[in-house]
Amino acid sequence: MSLLEARDLGRVLPGDPPATLVTGANLAIEPGSFTTIVGPSGCGKSSMLYLLGLIDRPTSGAVLLDGEDVGRLDGDARARIRLERFGFVFQFHFLLPEFSALENVMLPMRRLGRLGIAAAEARGRALLADAGLAGKEDKTPDRLSGGERQRVAIARALANDPALILGDEPTGNLDSHNSVRVVETFRALAHDQGRAVVCVTHDLSIAAAADVRISMLDGRVVGVEQGGSRMADPTRP
Numbered sequence: 576m577s578l579l580e581a582r583d584l585g586r587v588l589p590g591d592p593p594a595t596l597v598t599g600a601n602l603a604i605e606p607g608s609f610t611t612i613v614g615p616s617g618c619g620k621s622s623m624l625y626l627l628g629l630i631d632r633p634t635s636g637a638v639l640l641d642g643e644d645v646g647r648l649d650g651d652a653r654a655r656i657r658l659e660r661f662g663f664v665f666q667f668h669f670l671l672p673e674f675s676a677l678e679n680v681m682l683p684m685r686r687l688g689r690l691g692i693a694a695a696e697a698r699g700r701a702l703l704a705d706a707g708l709a710g711k712e713d714k715t716p717d718r719l720s721g722g723e724r725q726r727v728a729i730a731r732a733l734a735n736d737p738a739l740i741l742g743d744e745p746t747g748n749l750d751s752h753n754s755v756r757v758v759e760t761f762r763a764l765a766h767d768q769g770r771a772v773v774c775v776t777h778d779l780s781i782a783a784a785a786d787v788r789i790s791m792l793d794g795r796v797v798g799v800e801q802g803g804s805r806m807a808d809p810t811r812p
């Protein structure tokens with residue numbers, strides 16, 4: 576049994592004519608693996624990620640988490656699973672502007688409610704230190720660089736110790752140095768911490784660093800390539 580599976584997954588938006596975002600998709604995501612979803616603009620990569628991450632609901636097929644079909648649960652049940660099991664990193668950081676870095680990282684822990692405030696603060700500080708942001712805990716997002724903001728967003732994604740990290744163009748807004756750093760972090764989250772990392776990307780350095788590359792075209796999965804996980808580092812010749 577895989578950690579996360581799509582079975583004959585589809586998403587059609589009603590309309591005249593209806594819009595098919597994803598159709599007949601089958602794939603499996605394993606712990607400890609770094610997977611990218613690649614393909615031309617508009618082929619359905621983000622739609623697929625939103626289905627896998629229980630943000631959107633399929634219109635056909637199933638999303639299985641630990642073998643259980645969770646894709647069509649109601650919004651509250653999917654939100655609870657997202658909070659417990661998934662961490663999300665988007666192209667834009669979506670940090671709350673009026674909150675400090677530390678408060679942003681603590682928010683998912685406070686929402687989940689398993690940790691008291693002191694324990695959540697200690698974990699938040701540790702996650703920020705791991706991200707190289709010790710000393711920046713009290714800064715609001717507007718006082719941080721783009722790379723630092725994305726590292727806060729990754730720390731926030733890890734707040735509730737998720738088994739799955741899903742990224743939608745997480746380096747899309749970063750320069751090459753910060754992109755490489757994010758890719759290294761994602762690889763470590765998969766290989767050293769045993770999480771499953773799934774990333775939609777146009778970024779060739781991310782795709783080259785992945786263990787598995789899923790190719791999409793016109794809403795379909797058209798290829799699954801298991802690759803060596805050699806890191807492509809654009810800063811080196």
Ligand SMILES: Nc1ncnc2c1ncn2[C@@H]1O[C@H](COP(=O)(O)OP(=O)(O)OP(=O)(O)O)[C@@H](O)[C@H]1O
Nearest residue numbers: 588594595596614615616617618619620621622623
């Ligand atoms: N809410 C919506 N209403 C209508 N069409 C939509 C909607 N959301 C997505 N689409 C269409 O569905 C298709 C897939 O979109 P999606 O964002 O998943 O593609 P993508 O591969 O992630 O694209 P990109 O690489 O440009 O971000 C596109 O043709 C898009 O225009």
